[in-house]
Amino acid sequence: MNTIKFTPIDDMKKETNNVECYEIKEIELSGQKYKYYSNAQMSVYITKKCNASCWFCMNNYEKRFCNSKEIADEDYFKNLERVLDAFKDEKVPITITGGEPTKSKRLIKVMQLLHQKGFKSRTFATNGTGLLDRYEGKMVINYLLDNGIVNNINVSRMVTSDVENEKLMHIKQKNVALQKIFNYGKVNGMDMRLSCNLQKGGVDNLDEILKFIDFYEKRGINTVMFRELIPLQDYQYQKRMVKIEDIFKEIEKNKDFIFLRKMEGMYYTVKVYRYKEKLVKCYLEKRSEALKDVIREFVFYSDGNLDGGWNKENNIVLERR
Ligand code: SF4
Numbered sequence: 001m002n003t004i005k006f007t008p009i010d011d012m013k014k015e016t017n018n019v020e021c022y023e024i025k026e027i028e029l030s031g032q033k034y035k036y037y038s039n040a041q042m043s044v045y046i047t048k049k050c051n052a053s054c055w056f057c058m059n060n061y062e063k064r065f066c067n068s069k070e071i072a073d074e075d076y077f078k079n080l081e082r083v084l085d086a087f088k089d090e091k092v093p094i095t096i097t098g099g100e101p102t103k104s105k106r107l108i109k110v111m112q113l114l115h116q117k118g119f120k121s122r123t124f125a126t127n128g129t130g131l132l133d134r135y136e137g138k139m140v141i142n143y144l145l146d147n148g149i150v151n152n153i154n155v156s157r158m159v160t161s162d163v164e165n166e167k168l169m170h171i172k173q174k175n176v177a178l179q180k181i182f183n184y185g186k187v188n189g190m191d192m193r194l195s196c197n198l199q200k201g202g203v204d205n206l207d208e209i210l211k212f213i214d215f216y217e218k219r220g221i222n223t224v225m226f227r228e229l230i231p232l233q234d235y236q237y238q239k240r241m242v243k244i245e246d247i248f249k250e251i252e253k254n255k256d257f258i259f260l261r262k263m264e265g266m267y268y269t270v271k272v273y274r275y276k277e278k279l280v281k282c283y284l285e286k287r288s289e290a291l292k293d294v295i296r297e298f299v300f301y302s303d304g305n306l307d308g309g310w311n312k313e314n315n316i317v318l319e320r321r
Helices: 009-014 063-067 073-086 106-116 140-146 162-169 175-187 206-217 235-239 244-253
Strands: 003-008 024-029 032-045 094-097 121-126 153-156 192-197 224-227 257-264 268-275 278-285 295-300 316-318
Touching: 003 009, 003 244, 009 278, 073 106, 073 295, 073 316, 094 106, 106 140, 140 175, 153 175, 175 192, 206 224, 206 244, 244 257, 244 278
Parallel strands: 032 094, 032 295, 094 121, 121 153, 153 192, 192 224
Antiparallel strands: 003 224, 003 278, 024 032, 257 268, 268 278
C-alpha cells in the first residue's frame, strides 16, 4: 500500500521496519509448500461487522470478504487456533482487523489466544470508537495493554473536523475521545497512530496533510499515516482517489522537507525526509511479476479459512475444518 508516514524524529533510532533486509522464505501448510515474504503478516479478521460505514471501505469491494460467511464462535476459535499452530515455528506478526474489532465480543479471547501462543501484533486496526468501551469492568484498551498489543495501534480518522469526519465515516468519533485514547497510550508506552485515507473532499494535498499533522500535534498526537486508496475499477471510487505520487512530487519541491535517504526493498521504494521535528517516510509499491507467487500477506477470514493474499478466488492455503 502506498503511504506517507510522519513520526517524531526521535523514532529514527527505534525504527525496525527496514525494507532492505527482507527475503523469501518457505512454509508447508497441509502438505503443500508456499513461498512467502519474510516481512509477511497475517491479518486476522475478528468480524465482518462494523459500526461505521465508510464509502471507501475496501471490504465492500473485496469479493472474498463479501462472500465469506461468519461462522459460530466455537468454530472460529477452533480454526484460528489450528492456523496459529501451523505457524508455531514461523511466527508471522499479526494484524488484528475487521469490521470493527473493538465492537466484537471475540476480540478479548483472540488477543488472549495470540498472547498465549506467543504471537506479536504488528498492527491493530480500529476506528477507535470501542477502545474506551468497558468489557467486564475494564476498558478494551486495557485488554490490549494486558495482552502485549502495544505497537501500531492504528486509529482511522479522515479529517480534523468532527462533523466532516462523521459525514465520511458515519460514526461519532470526537477529537476529545481520540485525545483521551492517545493520552492513555502515551502514559502506558503504547505506540499509536492516526491513519488517514487520502481522498478528494478530504485530505487531498500536501497543504491539507500539514494542517492535519499540525492540528493533531497540538493535541499530543504525533504519529500519522496517510494512505492512498487501493486502485479499484469502480468509477465512483476512482473519481475520489488522490494519487500519492502527486503528493510525493509536492514533497520533493517543498524546501521544508530535507531528503535523507532512499531505500530499495523487494516490494517498496522508500524515500526518507526530515520535516521540522518529524521523520517522513514515503512508501511506493513496486509491481513485480517475478514475485507474483510469493505470499505477502496471509489472511484469516471470519469464515475460518486462511488465504494466501487478498481478494483472489481459490486462494485458500489452509482450509477450515
Ligand atoms: S471503519 Fe474501517 S472497517 Fe469500518 S467501514 Fe470504515 S473502513 Fe470499513
